[in-house]
Amino acid sequence: MxxxxxxxxxxxxxxxxxxxxxxxxxxxxxxxxxxxxxxxxxxxxxxxxxxxxxxxxxxxxxxxxxxxxxxxxxxxxxxxxxxxxxxxxxxxxxxxxxxxxxxxxxxxxxxxxxxxxxxxxxxxxxxxxxxxxxxxxxxxxxxxxxxxxxxxxxxxxxxxxxxxxxxxxxxxxxxxxxxxxxxxxxxxxxxxxxxxxxxxxxxxxxxxxxxxxxxxxxxxxxxxxxxxxxxxxxxxxxxxxxxxxxxxxxxxxxxxxxxxxxxxxxxxxxxxxxxxxxxxxxxxxxxxxxxxxxxxxxxxxxxxxxxxxxxxxxxxxxxxEGRKCSTSQQHGIWIEDVIDKTNVSSDELRYCLTQIPLDRNVSDIDTGRIVTTVNRLRVWRTATLGPVLEALKPGASTPTAPVELRAALERQQQYLRPPVVDLVDATDVLTDWMFKRDPQHCETEAVAEWLLGVALLGAPILPILAGQLWTELGLPGVPSRSVLNHAVQLSRTSAGLDLRMHTPLNAEDIAGIAR
Missing domain, CATH: 3.40.50.620 (HUPs)
Known part of the structure; x- marks a missing residue:
């Protein structure tokens, strides 16, 4: 189509x-x-x-x-x-x-x-x-x-x-x-x-x-x-x-x-x-x-x-923080300032914005919510994604029929296909996959499926992380659902995926750029 x-x-x-x-x-x-x-x-x-x-x-x-x-x-x-x-x-x-x-x-x-x-x-x-x-x-x-x-x-x-x-x-x-x-x-x-x-x-x-x-x-x-x-x-x-x-x-x-x-x-x-x-x-x-x-x-x-x-x-x-973002009133946070004057990344800003229910109603975001969301993602990246990726066994394969991942992709797809669009629901599918599973205590196939799921479910929302993880797993091109047609053998490569613990974001960092 x-x-x-x-x-x-x-x-x-x-x-x-x-x-x-x-x-x-x-x-x-x-x-x-x-x-x-x-x-x-x-x-x-x-x-x-x-x-x-x-x-x-x-x-x-x-x-x-x-x-x-x-x-x-x-x-x-x-x-x-x-x-x-x-x-x-x-x-x-x-x-x-x-x-x-x-x-x-x-x-x-x-x-x-x-x-x-x-x-x-x-x-x-x-x-x-x-x-x-x-x-x-x-x-x-x-x-x-x-x-x-x-x-x-x-x-x-x-x-x-x-x-x-x-x-x-x-x-x-x-x-x-x-x-x-x-x-x-x-x-x-x-x-x-x-x-x-x-x-x-x-x-x-x-x-x-x-x-x-x-x-x-x-x-x-x-x-x-x-x-x-x-x-x-x-x-x-x-x-x-x-x-x-x-x-x-x-x-x-x-x-x-x-x-x-x-x-x-x-x-x-x-x-x-x-x-x-x-x-x-x-x-x-x-x-x-x-x-x-x-x-x-x-x-x-x-x-x-x-x-x-x-x-x-x-x-x-x-x-x-209670007032409509406005160019004429010079109220809000400007994208240029977020990316250039703080250590918030493009993916982190996207992850914050996709969790605001603008598809449903007028919504508000404040400094505290931005800080909490960014820091939660940073901790997950270092404490969960990093160890799982490091422990991935050479030649690990995904299941021939990854039922759970297919179901998650179907759920996310129904929120990202016009005329039905709901970024909060789509992001919730990704967040559930990332946070509500314990891949560190799973069998090899389940670990491989979880990593593949992070890349595929993350592709629309966290494109830099998803793309780097996809390459890190030895997969060609960009994240594509077509790989689910057969079992996928993962071979760890070095794609520059940064898994270090970053300095936590502080409220003062955001308050300093707010207008």
Missing amino acids: RWLLIPMQPTPNGRLHIGHGGGPYLRADVIARALRRDGEHVEIISGSDAYENWVLADGLATGRTPEQTCAVYHAGIKSDLDRLGVELNLWVDPLSAEHNSGYVHVQERLLSTLSDSGRAELFTERVPLGVESGRPLMGVWIAGECPNCGAAAGGNSCTACSDSFSPDLLRNPRSRLTNEQITWVDRPNWFAPAPRAVLEALAATGLPGQFQVPVQTFLDRKGARIRLSLPGEWGVPSSLAPTDSVLSNTYYGYSVYCGQLYSDLRSGVGNALDRDSGVTVVGLFGSDNSIAGLVAPQVLAVGTAFKAFDHTVINHMLHF
């Missing part, structure tokens, strides 16, 4: 904190590694959301142009993903010479197709303008209270209830970055109406009921529609946009472009989002982007040659 995973593109207005990293990007990587381990073909393609107007705020503080801001953080975000062990097949910069013309063409072609078929229309909307600047206060420039739940909200979405709305629906709207007063004017822009049939189509993809709630709220609103252009100067440039507007940089349009790049990776295959492509395409994003990730693809795919996502994987928001 062929898969394309498209985690929603991050805005290049800052580096990645653990809320970003532990959300769609880690999920995409864990899912991809699990599917590949099980013999399937998987690509991950994403890139930076360079045309999102939230990049403009950086220039107020630094004096950088939007292009300069995007260049700095496009590279920085990729570096952060590397630090977390997230492996991408392609990382796209829509502003680059390599991608810009093709990217803009895809966004324009979508609008042209929709307008020609009558599925996109020019609607006159009320637009907030700054009285002093004359600037359209859209996206980064406006804030207020969510019209659905009343929580503080910026731009056009609410992180508390996942609603999405036009600026004229904000309660108590204000200029977010300046103190200027607001005046309202009428402007035409492109929109695509969102029919109620969208909800039924999403349910058919296996979307959990809890994530259908914001969709229902959005569709119940009179005149529910998807924005395709917006007032302002920063966005996808196009002659198709009304005067003083730009095209919206839709996640779905971005995904269609990623589907086209997939065709380049897999020569002879069409766009992965072609209706008959045979590729299972999965969108991954945070719950605050529910309308962009759920409703928009269903609306925009109709009347085109493309399909919506086959499945979606959505995570709730991560809080650090």
Whole structure:
């Protein structure tokens, strides 16, 4: 089976904190590694959301142009993903010479197709303008209270209830970055109406009921529609946009472009989002982007040659010590700081993040939990894995039919195959295998099976450890479930697997990098 995973593109207005990293990007990587381990073909393609107007705020503080801001953080975000062990097949910069013309063409072609078929229309909307600047206060420039739940909200979405709305629906709207007063004017822009049939189509993809709630709220609103252009100067440039507007940089349009790049990776295959492509395409994003990730693809795919996502994987928001991780509020822990300024490894950070139940609900992590989780893994590595590996007898073989390991892999697989994804349950399967067995007092075959299980079950979550252990056991390539088709003879080699006791992580180490 062929898969394309498209985690929603991050805005290049800052580096990645653990809320970003532990959300769609880690999920995409864990899912991809699990599917590949099980013999399937998987690509991950994403890139930076360079045309999102939230990049403009950086220039107020630094004096950088939007292009300069995007260049700095496009590279920085990729570096952060590397630090977390997230492996991408392609990382796209829509502003680059390599991608810009093709990217803009895809966004324009979508609008042209929709307008020609009558599925996109020019609607006159009320637009907030700054009285002093004359600037359209859209996206980064406006804030207020969510019209659905009343929580503080910026731009056009609410992180508390996942609603999405036009600026004229904000309660108590204000200029977010300046103190200027607001005046309202009428402007035409492109929109695509969102029919109620969208909800039924999403349910058919296996979307959990809890994530259908914001969709229902959005569709119940009179005149529910998807924005395709917006007032302002920063966005996808196009002659198709009304005067003083730009095209919206839709996640779905971005995904269609990623589907086209997939065709380049897999020569002879069409766009992965072609209706008959045979590729299972999965969108991954945070719950605050529910309308962009759920409703928009269903609306925009109709009347085109493309399909919506086959499945979606959505995570709730991560809080650090009681408050939502936030770039604009500079609250949380940044991946760069964890890896570069402490002795926490990529695997250890992943092991912490995969145990936070973001697939189920808004969740919190604190310094104490990070320290406890990391130190527990370090003790296990030295006190259990090391002695078992050292005691492995030359030529030890796994059972011909490793029943327990097969069962554990089946359990883990059911949590890492979209549409069903639960990183906590998947990690629990690994943790149970690691901690709830006593391999040091087992027969040789059982010891060999346990070591093989650590490598196979650990591959999606602890990829560095799993890969090194796999090589240490004398096995070729990367961890693959195919070895279970027959008894496996293990021959100990030296692969640089570090089994020394590391200095325990202290709370002060994490507190020192928290913001």
